[in-house]
Amino acid sequence: MATAAPVQGLVAVTGPTGFIGSHVVKTLRRAGIAVRAVVHPQSKKADQLTELRALGCDIASADVGDLGALERAFNGCASVVHLVAVIRERLGATFDLINRRGAAEVAAAARTAGVGRLVHLSALGAGPQAPRYLRSKWAGEEAIRRGGVPYVILRPSFVIGPGGGAATQLADVVRLGPWYLFHLLGAPRRPLVALAAVMPVVPVFGSGQYRSMPVDVRDLLEVVRQALTRHDILGEAYDLCGPDVLTYEALLDEVARALGVRRWKAHMPMGLSRALVREFRYLPNPPITQDEFEALLVDNVCQGTRSVQVFSLRLTPVREAIRHALHEGVRDG
Ligand SMILES: NC(=O)c1ccc[n+]([C@@H]2O[C@H](COP(=O)([O-])OP(=O)(O)OC[C@H]3O[C@@H](n4cnc5c(N)ncnc54)[C@H](OP(=O)(O)O)[C@@H]3O)[C@@H](O)[C@H]2O)c1
Structure with a gap:
């Protein structure tokens, strides 16, 4: 670095x-x-x-x-x-x-x-x-x-790290599957985890082929540090992605792998997904909002490697980023 x-x-x-x-x-x-x-x-x-x-x-x-x-x-x-x-x-x-x-x-x-x-x-x-x-x-x-x-x-892109963000949310989605909704509605977690173990399915909107390049929070922190000190980078905007391009489906698989669980994916037709997300607006704490849904469906990927060069980054692979977020974060304090 x-x-x-x-x-x-x-x-x-x-x-x-x-x-x-x-x-x-x-x-x-x-x-x-x-x-x-x-x-x-x-x-x-x-x-x-x-x-x-x-x-x-x-x-x-x-x-x-x-x-x-x-x-x-x-x-x-x-x-x-x-x-x-x-x-x-x-x-x-x-x-x-x-x-x-x-x-x-x-x-x-x-x-x-x-x-x-x-x-x-x-x-x-x-x-x-x-x-x-x-x-x-x-x-x-x-x-x-x-x-x-x-x-x-x-x-x-999506930031992966301990204590919140995409990894924490996806871990709940993977652990609880369709019961995640009931968790957000206030149902106690333990029986929902048990239900998810009996029916190990995660619902996916449409094909689940929309892509992202999640970035490890530690790589972002290195960039923030440089952004606070270097003069040669002022006055510009820098895209920042991780090194791996993943579909949403592949991201769920990586999270399941880190958690040591197996999950089948249940693809909901896009029309049904849209209708469902629209109805979520009546919930006090919806699993996803209309705006989040629209942003999720757009490919969230970087063109080229400019930031990697400018900030001399050795980007953390997504598998390591997710493992760190879900298992090491507490130890890091
Ligand atoms: N997380 C990601 O994956 C990601 C990806 C790309 C870009 N970003 C960007 O990174 C930034 C930080 O994201 P994050 O995920 O850390 O967000 P976050 O967890 O939702 O934190 C937002 C912060 O803003 C504070 N806040 C909310 N309304 C405020 C107000 N009216 N006045 C003053 N403070 C207010 C919140 O305070 P309280 O909660 O204490 O009220 C909280 O500290 C955002 O600009 C986001 O767009 C995030």
Whole structure:
């Protein structure tokens, strides 16, 4: 891996209680870097907040819609890593408000506070013609580009790591199969696991041939570290994928392999899948939303190896990434 200069100065991290945010904060703190964790004022994640304190973070509170609070949170910071986004819209937290306008407010506040660099997490496939979520991530990128602060935009595919994200969710899908839905509705887990063992089937939307290139969170963290230090990479957006192209079906197989279980796949016709996903909107915690479904069906793959070269990456194979996410994460702490 490329050696980079050490990260200088105080780094503000927005979304520090999230899946990627908690990894970013831990990595920075373990390297002895001063971190200001900019926490969502409405956060219900008391455990993560305690952990941020235990890691020695300076804590600030700011909603991404609150320019004044963001300016105060960024005051005295050399860099900002912006990780706030929603993939599921809620009342008062639409894609436009959080993913586009939130990014614009973060850029404006960083400029006012004299921040020297903004590292922004976008998503692979973000673009003006993409499905809604990815379109809002594109609008967020545009706000960062116009924001007047030197930036690096990173566009990862699905991120695989301990404590959340795609691996954790797919592990539940594989373990519980069709009963995953009942788990989300609040049914106790143990009888559902028993039912899944009797009927070891995982439902798959359509052919399951839509592809992705999941990336290990440790590879993303290396890129974030370089994004905070190198000058030659400023002002650009970098796609970031893992080394393996997998269909959704193959990804389920890899997760089942890591869990040591066998599962048959039950393919649902696409028409039925669409109708089912539409009905999920009536559930308080659906297994998948319409927006997630549309994004899932689009091939989520990188063209070429530019990021591998720019960041001198030795990418983690997906099998190792999933094994680490599901088995080693707890030991890593
Ligand atoms: N996970 C992936 O596979 C993946 C792939 C590609 C790109 N990305 C991008 O990477 C970034 C981080 O993703 P993630 O998976 O870590 O997301 P996440 O786990 O959902 O975390 C989102 C964070 O944003 C905070 N937040 C939500 N609304 C906020 C608001 N109004 N004001 C301030 N903070 C708010 C949340 O706080 P509370 O939860 O405490 O309320 C949480 O800390 C996002 O930009 C995402 O688009 C993720």
